[in-house]
Amino acid sequence: MVQVADGVQLWVEERGDPGAPAVLLVMGAASSGLVWPDELVDRLAASYRVVRYDHRDTGRSTRGTTYALRDLATDAVGVLDGLGVDRAHVVGMSMGGLLTQLLLLDHPDRLHSATLFCTGPLGGAAGEPAPPPADDLLAFWATMAEPRDDEAELAWRAEHWARLNGDQLDVDPAEWVALEQRVAAHSGGLLPATPHAVADQGGLARGAELAAVRVPVLVVEAPADPAYPPPNAQLLAGALGNARVVTVPGMGHALPPAVLGPLTDAIEEHLARSM
Template identity: 65%
Template sequence: MQRMVRVDAGTELWVEERGAPDGTPVLLVMGANASGITWPDELVDALGERHRVIRYDHRDTGRSTRAFDVRPYALRDLATDAVRLLDGLGIARAHVVGMSMGGTLVQLLLLDHPDRLLSATVFATSALGAGLADADGTGDADLPGPDPRLLALWQTMGEPRDEAAELDWRVEHWRILNGDGVPFDAAEFRALEERVIAHSGTAVSSTAHALAEQSGLARGAELARVTVPTLVVEAPEDPVNPPPHARHLAAVIGGARLVPVPGMGHALSAAVLPSLVRAIGEHVDAVDAA
């Protein structure tokens, strides 16, 4: 089931629910500038065998409201969107799963809205106040930065391109994000981006989240007080947040558990989905059982 959910006076988010309507809710929170369609159907449907799975488009992506140019916002506002989305769906508490920037947003939810979370799973991300979530450079964690090839490619992110050139750019982006741990299937990711473009109705890539204010993220020290059951999935081939980012994050989140997915980079390729789905599913099911 698909619908639009209003999260403030001028913003609606596209939402899709799949799976078991009576199962505990699982909210999937995608990364920066990425539509919720980026969550593979295989992952959604596997989790949906026992859960009510929700994926959505952040504002300025997919079919959600695009108004950053006239109403700019901060990244932390996207975490508020997630809470208001749960409100709009009538969900009191949910398991939340966040990838990349989505992992940053989930950490903010752990700190500010723990009463709305049954559990948390984060991966391909950095701790608040570290890595890309250390916007002001005041963090003291000695952690590696993104692959220089990515930094160079990101400099061209907002350049105008026709649809064919945009597809080529996105496939190259995924090739680097995939890392070297598993083979890269260019056709798989070209088909993904063709679906994203068809879903969005445009091939113009959003850069809103790269431009959004990043204040309020230097809160790593607060993560020690987290009591929500939290799983950190380690992606050992992640070129954005390479090791030991995941181990650092698991160490600073109170009581977090670390599980590696061998070969995983910063992409949800078919090669890593079975291990990733198993890790998420086992964590969520264990919390439900408890």
């Protein structure tokens, strides 16, 4: 457990050589760090000190405090501080990609590089507006807070992953159930999925500042992502100016086995280029 603020402790896990360059994995909203697949973590840990952690109100971390989403970016810096890491490669997925953009703006000296995927530019970025999530996904999210028993909640979460995965890669529905069962066992139950959705979202409209970023950035395009559909990746790369874009064919807003090889290949290549 790492204390990142008064009364706030986050569960943190490290793998790999403690003396190797650090890679900080920043997960999306309402998702424990255990959503990062072990296959991806272990591959990176062969060469790097890999860190994954639970955001507030997820997993084993502190729950029930009042905060803004931008505070979760400060928490990421607190994790690095707590582990004595001066600089890290930061990999952000979904909301984690938005938080990583805030780190690029406010703490560039703490980043060797950034990898962003399943995300879009912060609000106010130059260029055309980023497309919103798919209508059917928005309708599904509207049912998030409805009361359900544990069996129904598990089924809802598995269906959520199936929808996020998109329509290009077939995944056995049992894999999504198993993922949520692992997270529930780690967390001590099926925690509410709503705290990040209702947190203060102020201070995120800083997209116009992204053009000044000089840290090396890789943007991974997920062509089947219904939450951040194309051309979000291209718009994000354009807002940054210095970013490279790599596409993982068939990838949606999830991490099934079929995408882990090409995704990890892209991340490892970027990390090697950025040292």
